[in-house]
Amino acid sequence: xxxxxxxxxxxxxxxxxxxxxxxxxxxxxxxxxxxxxxxxxxxxxxxxxxxxxxxxxxxxxxxxxxxxxxxxxxxxxxxxxxxxxxxxxxxxxxxxxxxxxxxxxxxxxxxxxxxxxxxxxxxxxxxxxxxxxxxxxxxxxxxxxxxxxxxxxxxxxxxxxxxxxxxxxxxxxxxxxxxxxxxxxxxxxxxxxxxxxxxxxxxxxxxxxxxxxxxxxxxxxxxxxxxxxxxxxxxxxxxxxxxxxxxxxxxxxxxxxxxxxxxxxxxxxxxxxxxxxxxxxxxxxxxxxxxxxxxxxxxxxxxxxxxxxxxxxxxxxxxxxxxxxxxxxxxxxxx
Numbered sequence: 001x002x003x004x005x006x007x008x009x010x011x012x013x014x015x016x017x018x019x020x021x022x023x024x025x026x027x028x029x030x031x032x033x034x035x036x037x038x039x040x041x042x043x044x045x046x047x048x049x050x051x052x053x054x055x056x057x058x059x060x061x062x063x064x065x066x067x068x069x070x071x072x073x074x075x076x077x078x079x080x081x082x083x084x085x086x087x088x089x090x091x092x093x094x095x096x097x098x099x100x101x102x103x104x105x106x107x108x109x110x111x112x113x114x115x116x117x118x119x120x121x122x123x124x125x126x127x128x129x130x131x132x133x134x135x136x137x138x139x140x141x142x143x144x145x146x147x148x149x150x151x152x153x154x155x156x157x158x159x160x161x162x163x164x165x166x167x168x169x170x171x172x173x174x175x176x177x178x179x180x181x182x183x184x185x186x187x188x189x190x191x192x193x194x195x196x197x198x199x200x201x202x203x204x205x206x207x208x209x210x211x212x213x214x215x216x217x218x219x220x221x222x223x224x225x226x227x228x229x230x231x232x233x234x235x236x237x238x239x240x241x242x243x244x245x246x247x248x249x250x251x252x253x254x255x256x257x258x259x260x261x262x263x264x265x266x267x268x269x270x271x272x273x274x275x276x277x278x279x280x281x282x283x284x285x286x287x288x289x290x291x292x293x294x295x296x297x298x299x300x301x302x303x304x305x306x307x308x309x310x311x312x313x314x315x316x317x318x319x320x321x322x323x324x325x326x327x328x329x330x331x332x333x334x335x
Contacts (some may be wrong), residue, residue, distance in 0.1 A: 001037070001038040001073055002020070002024050002087065002281050003020040003021055003036075003037035003038055003112070003330045004020060004021075004036055004037055004084055004330070004331045004332055004333075005019065005020050005071070005330055006019060006020065006021045006023070006037075006278075006285070006288075006289050006292075006329060006330060006331055006333040007021070007201055007278070007284075007285040007288045007289060007327065007328070007329055007330055007333070008327075008328055008330040009020040009140075009284075009285075009316075009327050009328075010325040010326045010328070011324055011325040011326060012115075012226065012274045012324075012325065017314070018119055018194075018330070019278050019279070019280060019282055019285035019287055019289075020037070021036075021037055021038060021261070021276060021277055021278045021279050021282070021285065021286070022035075022036060022037025022038050022039050022041060022165070022261035022276065022277055022279070023036045023039070023289060023293055023333070024152045024178060024197050024200075024201040024274070024275050024276070025201065025272055025273070025274050025293065025297075026198060026201040026202045026205045026272065026273055026275075027032040027189060027205055027209070027210075027271055027272050027273075028170060028205045028206055028210070028211030028271050029211060030175070030202045030205070030208030032198065032295070033272055033294060034293075036331075036333065038197075038334050039196070039197045039201075040197070041194050041196065041197055042182065042194040042195055042197075043194060043195070043196075043197050043198055043200070043275075043277045044186075044192045044193070044194050044258075044262070045132035045183055045192065045193075045195070045200050045258050045262060045264070045275075046186060046192055046258035046259040046260060046262055047079045047134070047186075047205070047256070047257065047258045047259060048131075048200075048256050048258030048262045048263060048264040048270040048275070049170070049200065049256075049258070049264065050076075050077035050078065050079070050134075050256060050265045051077040051204075051207065051221075051225060051228065051254070051256060051318060052169060052171075052173055052204075053077070053137060053166055053170075054076040054077045054137065054140050054167070054169060054201060054215065054224050054267060055142060055143075055220050055221065055224065056072065056140075056144040056162070056165055056169070056221035057073070057076050057141075057144045058223055058224060058298040059142040059216055059217060060144050060147055060148050060195050062097075062143045062144045062146070062147035062148070063143075063222070064094070065147055065204045066097055066143055066147070068093070068096075068143075069087060069098065069227075070226075070227040070231045071151070071227075071231050071234050072093055072140075072236040073088065073224055073227035074102075074227045074228045074230070074232070074235050075089050075093070075136035075139075075140075075231075075234040075235075076093075076136055076137055076140030077136070077140075077157075077224060077228060077235065077256065078133070078134075078136040078137065078139065078234055078235045078236065079133045079134065079235075079236060079242075079256075079262070080133050080134070080135070080136060080235075080236060081111050081112070081113040081116045081133070081232065081236065081237030081238065081240060082110070082117075082120065082127065082131040082132070082133065083110035083111075083116055083235075083237050083238060083260070084115075085234075086135075086234070086237065087131055087135075089129045089131045089136070089137040089198075089234065090136055091130055093136070093140070093143060094139050094142065094143070096128050097141055097143045097145075097147065098144065098145070098146065098323070099139075099146060099219075101128055102129045102130050102187065103141070103142050103152055104129035104130070104135060104138050104139070105138065105154075105155060105156045105174040105189060105261070106129055106135060106137075106138045106156070106189060107128045107129060107132060107188065107189065107335070108126070108129045108131060108132055108187040108258050109127055109131065109147065109277070110127050110221040111127075111131065111185045111239040112133060112160070113149075113237060113238075113240065113258045115238075115240075116237070122290045126193065133188075134187070134188035136189065137188070138156075141155055141162060141208075142155065144162070144302065145162055145198050146170065152214075155298045156188070156189040156190045157178065158183060158191050159162060163190065163191055164256055165193075167187040168192075168258075169196075169217075170193065170203070172213075172217070173202075173203035173204075173206050173207065173213075174195055174200060174202060174284070174320075175199055175203075176193075176196060176199040176204060178195070179193075181193045182195070182211075183278075186259075187259065187284075191272075195214040195276060197275050197276070198275070200264065200275040201264070201273050201275035203273075204240075204264050204265075204266050204273035204274075205266070205271065205273035206221075207221035207222075207224075207266065207273075208221075208225065208227060208266045208268045208271060208272070208273055209271045211223065211254065211286075215277035216234065217219075217227040218228075222268075225254045225266060225268060225322050226268075228246070228256075229246055229251050229252075229254055229268075230251075230252050232245075232246035232247055233250040234320050235256065238255075241255075241257065241283075241316050242256055242257050242310060243293070245265070245290070245291060245308075245311065246312060247308060248304075248307040248308060249298075249308065250305045252267065252268075252269060252304065253265060253267060253268040253294060254268065255290060256292075257286065257287075259281075260277075260281040261277050261278030261279070261280065261281040261282055261283060261285065261286040262275075262276070262277050262278075262280065262286065263275070263277075263286045263287075263289065263290040264276075265293070265294055267294070267297055270297055272297065274290065274293050276289050276290060276293065284327060285327075287311070287312075288310075288311075288312045288327050288328070288329050289329070289333065290311070291309070291311040291329075292306045292308070292312035292313075292329035292333045292334070293333065294308050295308035295312060312328075312329050313326065313327065313328045313329060314326065314327055315318070315328045
């Protein structure tokens, strides 16, 4: 099955680039509400599923034991920019569990967001693991392990008991087997699993509605999604797209990007979730796809729809500020 073109990029009056993709919109019962492309195709969720991976932090009681609020819970599911507030929060989370950056096994890198990376280069000899965009997630992992008495060393490895727990959670949410046959290694060194796009959407729909979940998990899921919507800066950062999406429609959208053109989003009030992938892995197209898809589920002409469509369709300017083209949703996404 060939995936449809969902985003076009123009230059002058010509289409310069086209991005194909697949989109699954699913409700809590697992019914497909709307879809385009091959939604049974397996994808690696990458960082888009971090809110799912943060569930042990809440379910174990660690979040309450360490006094974590919305900022920490949002940050546990973040791909952040390594801004000062992010770095200090990661350090604070670890310190409350008696841990430090030395316990992190995510590796170190400069910020992916250019303005922050430039500032870091001015101030730092080298970044630390606290600056890693996944340090919030890893801090959450370590806090959950510390609270439950699970050994810390090697917590990123497939055979570690914590990763086994995460596999069980992911299977419970998505209904898809997570095993070594479909396992790859993510950028922050933890396992990542290729599952059908439709199942990924279903997992987030279950988090949003609690359908089919034990009460403890349903309550934890709602708490994590609510925290992210309340503190969108700590999910990504200044001018980052996840943050901008949630700020555009406050309290009505949860959104989380993953590497290689993956995006997941939730509309809690409507009880539906979205999972999508830009086939060529382009983030600019995935951004347009998720904003355009979300816009379909708000009233025509509403403030929310207008805000989302302005994120989906936007102008491109060169270094002299000249309008040179546009990114726009296309094909069945624009119908």
